[in-house]
Amino acid sequence: MINFLKVSVFSLLMVGGFWGFANFGIPQIKPAPPPVEEKLDLGAMTMDQFIALGGKIFNGKGTCTLCHNKMGRAPMLDVIGKNAPERLKDGRYKGKAKTIEEYIHESMTKPSAYVVAGFGKSGTNDTESPMPDVTGGGIGLNPAEVAAVIAYLQDSGGAEVTVTIPAMPAAGEGTATAEEAAPLKTAAEVIAKYGCGACHKVADQTGEIGPNLTKIGATRNKDYIRQAILDPDAVIAKGFTGGMMPPTLGEQLKAKELEMLVNYLAGLK
Amino acid sequence: MLIRNIKIISGAFLLAVFAMFMLPAFMPAASASEAAAPAAAAPAAAATETAPGAKAEVSIPVPKLTAADYPTIKGVNPRATVWLVAQLHLWFGAFVVAVPMFVFIIESIGMATRDERYDNMAYEFIKVSITAYSLTAILGGLLAFGLILFYPDLFKYLSAIFKESMFAYALLFFAESAVLYIYYYGWHWLQGGNRKWVHLTFGLLLNAVGVLLMLLANAWTTFMMSPAGLDPAGVFHGDTWAAIHNFLWNPINIHRVVANVAYGGSIVGAYAAFKFLSAKNKEERAHYDWVGYNANFIAIAALLPLPFAGYYLTAELYAYSQQMGITLMGGVFAWIFIIQAVLIGALFLSANYYLWCGMGRSEGAHRYNPRIKYIAVVLVAAFLVWFTPHTLVLTNSELKSLGGPYHQILGVFGIMPAKNTAVNFLLTFTFMSFLFYRRANKVATVSWAAAGNAAQIALFTAGLINIVVLGVYYGYFTNTVYKVAASVPQVLTTLTIIIISVIIDSFMYKGAKDVAPLHWGRMSNRSQYALFLLAVSFTWLMGLMGYVRSGIRQHWHVSNIFRDASPDAYTPALGYAASIVSIGTIIFMAMVIFVFWLSTISGKHVVAKGYWKEQA
Numbered sequence: 001m002i003n004f005l006k007v008s009v010f011s012l013l014m015v016g017g018f019w020g021f022a023n024f025g026i027p028q029i030k031p032a033p034p035p036v037e038e039k040l041d042l043g044a045m046t047m048d049q050f051i052a053l054g055g056k057i058f059n060g061k062g063t064c065t066l067c068h069n070k071m072g073r074a075p076m077l078d079v080i081g082k083n084a085p086e087r088l089k090d091g092r093y094k095g096k097a098k099t100i101e102e103y104i105h106e107s108m109t110k111p112s113a114y115v116v117a118g119f120g121k122s123g124t125n126d127t128e129s130p131m132p133d134v135t136g137g138g139i140g141l142n143p144a145e146v147a148a149v150i151a152y153l154q155d156s157g158g159a160e161v162t163v164t165i166p167a168m169p170a171a172g173e174g175t176a177t178a179e180e181a182a183p184l185k186t187a188a189e190v191i192a193k194y195g196c197g198a199c200h201k202v203a204d205q206t207g208e209i210g211p212n213l214t215k216i217g218a219t220r221n222k223d224y225i226r227q228a229i230l231d232p233d234a235v236i237a238k239g240f241t242g243g244m245m246p247p248t249l250g251e252q253l254k255a256k257e258l259e260m261l262v263n264y265l266a267g268l269k
Numbered sequence: 270m271l272i273r274n275i276k277i278i279s280g281a282f283l284l285a286v287f288a289m290f291m292l293p294a295f296m297p298a299a300s301a302s303e304a305a306a307p308a309a310a311a312p313a314a315a316a317t318e319t320a321p322g323a324k325a326e327v328s329i330p331v332p333k334l335t336a337a338d339y340p341t342i343k344g345v346n347p348r349a350t351v352w353l354v355a356q357l358h359l360w361f362g363a364f365v366v367a368v369p370m371f372v373f374i375i376e377s378i379g380m381a382t383r384d385e386r387y388d389n390m391a392y393e394f395i396k397v398s399i400t401a402y403s404l405t406a407i408l409g410g411l412l413a414f415g416l417i418l419f420y421p422d423l424f425k426y427l428s429a430i431f432k433e434s435m436f437a438y439a440l441l442f443f444a445e446s447a448v449l450y451i452y453y454y455g456w457h458w459l460q461g462g463n464r465k466w467v468h469l470t471f472g473l474l475l476n477a478v479g480v481l482l483m484l485l486a487n488a489w490t491t492f493m494m495s496p497a498g499l500d501p502a503g504v505f506h507g508d509t510w511a512a513i514h515n516f517l518w519n520p521i522n523i524h525r526v527v528a529n530v531a532y533g534g535s536i537v538g539a540y541a542a543f544k545f546l547s548a549k550n551k552e553e554r555a556h557y558d559w560v561g562y563n564a565n566f567i568a569i570a571a572l573l574p575l576p577f578a579g580y581y582l583t584a585e586l587y588a589y590s591q592q593m594g595i596t597l598m599g600g601v602f603a604w605i606f607i608i609q610a611v612l613i614g615a616l617f618l619s620a621n622y623y624l625w626c627g628m629g630r631s632e633g634a635h636r637y638n639p640r641i642k643y644i645a646v647v648l649v650a651a652f653l654v655w656f657t658p659h660t661l662v663l664t665n666s667e668l669k670s671l672g673g674p675y676h677q678i679l680g681v682f683g684i685m686p687a688k689n690t691a692v693n694f695l696l697t698f699t700f701m702s703f704l705f706y707r708r709a710n711k712v713a714t715v716s717w718a719a720a721g722n723a724a725q726i727a728l729f730t731a732g733l734i735n736i737v738v739l740g741v742y743y744g745y746f747t748n749t750v751y752k753v754a755a756s757v758p759q760v761l762t763t764l765t766i767i768i769i770s771v772i773i774d775s776f777m778y779k780g781a782k783d784v785a786p787l788h789w790g791r792m793s794n795r796s797q798y799a800l801f802l803l804a805v806s807f808t809w810l811m812g813l814m815g816y817v818r819s820g821i822r823q824h825w826h827v828s829n830i831f832r833d834a835s836p837d838a839y840t841p842a843l844g845y846a847a848s849i850v851s852i853g854t855i856i857f858m859a860m861v862i863f864v865f866w867l868s869t870i871s872g873k874h875v876v877a878k879g880y881w882k883e884q885a
Contacts, residue, residue, distance in 0.1 A: 018608075021608065026843065034838050066595050131591075
């Protein structure tokens, strides 16, 4: 009986140790909730908003930045306007595109039409791309979302934006959806949605990685705050490290949301 | 009498073989258009109407669910309930699939050496697994009920696709039960001469059926991760073999077979440790020391190739979906691998500690004892490197004092090539511990012993240098995408060291002299807790990795095809997962101790004097 108790206590202590380490020895990261699809009001969009929507999809639902980043997993797309015409002339090109817009579309839906040297699936000699078709599976972009991403890539990649905003689908078709709907209504909603409080102390949230924003309006004006949101590494606050804040907020926020956030922060004194 | 027995055995054998051969009859042809009309189970999902006499074309669309499609019971969390039951079923299932594998091998060794101790040990192992087998079946039933109750549409969808294999699974369970009971209850009946061969054949059959059961269950699980046999719209048209033989099926099969053996060894080791600690006399203590040693040997032998199977599985996962791979290694699950490092570190350290303690059984161990401390230092250093996280989540003041999210010195150990190097060192030095243990009581008598030793030292030295050079080159002098390229040549180097060393050793110690008889039972009680640590760590680790394997599907029941719309569709945080795994481990260990206790009382016979009426 004594041995039984000893063995039980020993086992419980071991399990408790592992449990304690998993709970208190490592950071508790709460995974993001599943994406929610909302209606997209294409009819009321300007081209700038459409490009911004493309940027948001590129950085969010499209999961493009998982691989198209500086880690080198997939080619960078920041000069696609220059690269696309060269690739269309390349002997290895197997697609049917004639224009930059068609090339980008083909790259998103038939990625193996042209595989940039060194980025193919291993063992395929750069004839097969590891990239999935963005219109299928878990990414599942609809035609309007694909068009928005193409517009964004043309705009950010130094090419002329040739995409036209698709017409709204007929009622009941339900194909034109995206993560985004109407602009958020309050600055608090913006702060909550974009997770500012994870790093900053602001709006009852207690992040410590970035500067404390509870009295930012007392020392900084609206122009400074706007620049800090749109181009976070332009000026690094004393005592903080650059490269920590996402540089894509300018592409994700709507103009109305940005101004609402700037006004709110400037009013914190 | 003999003829009657042979008839019974042959009948049972043929029945089991018949059940196995019937399996293909329940599997569909390669293409749906060739498939016959629906068989035993009616398709649960919609099937297109067909004209009389025409061949049925299966068409199972993906259900689109809302939260209202998930039944609830007040006070019961569906996900936690199904998770716990599935995990408990898997733990017991892994144990009962693994035990017959090494029981078969041990029985074969007993037959080859005519050493009855092996036969007795094999019997004792299978005796422990008998009760576990019933618990596996009960938990499997509970899991099916849980899925039907809480996730009816998912169960309906999966059973529509896998109806043939599920039916075959049920039949195979009968075959498994029949073969297991004949194998266990016929152990002492089928002894000597041809009867022993018949018994061994039942052991082989038991393993074949057990592995087949596992492969079928793995197909359903891996289909949920890497669905196959579907058209671009996600509609299933009846090619069940494609759904079974999905991209991750074989990588998981290989990983699970190896892991199950290691796990089974660790649980049996815990059993031997429990019996050792409870032993009433020297003989019993010596016996269970010997059993514990063999169980630990099985666990370590399977543990050594396990990281390689893990690499293969992860590489295939990346090949299937880079997104899934990145979610696994670079997303929210990245921190899991730090916990995994702690657990596997505990496994290796406890296994090595047990081996070092075991050297106390030999009079010749003093020749190797001084070297143990260096192995210990290397193992701890390798563990610490593996344990080093890549990116640290820090407060601002900590960031400032560190100068960034990476530690300036220790940060270099956070990347995969450093961890791969550390793991290969852990494996190589654990193997070295085993070599020392094996040699401790022997003196080589071959004339070339000195040359053989020199060759082994050269092999270890060259191999370890190669592992370090590969790790440093790929880790710090190549592009990010090539960093994992070090893992394959490193693994091959470790395997080369192990295989060539075993070959040299087996020739060098052929006909070697024993220093003195081994003192079985001359082990400290403390050493037995290392065996318990091995079993607990393994159980917890399996639970944790089960969470990751399932969690990388994120908010999908079937990856990218069938969305989870339940309120629990989000991925739980690590702390929550650790709580579920811990609760499961405690329940499992309690059940396992119950199983150990049952096997103890089954051999007891109390004479109740005066209770029974005296017979004239």
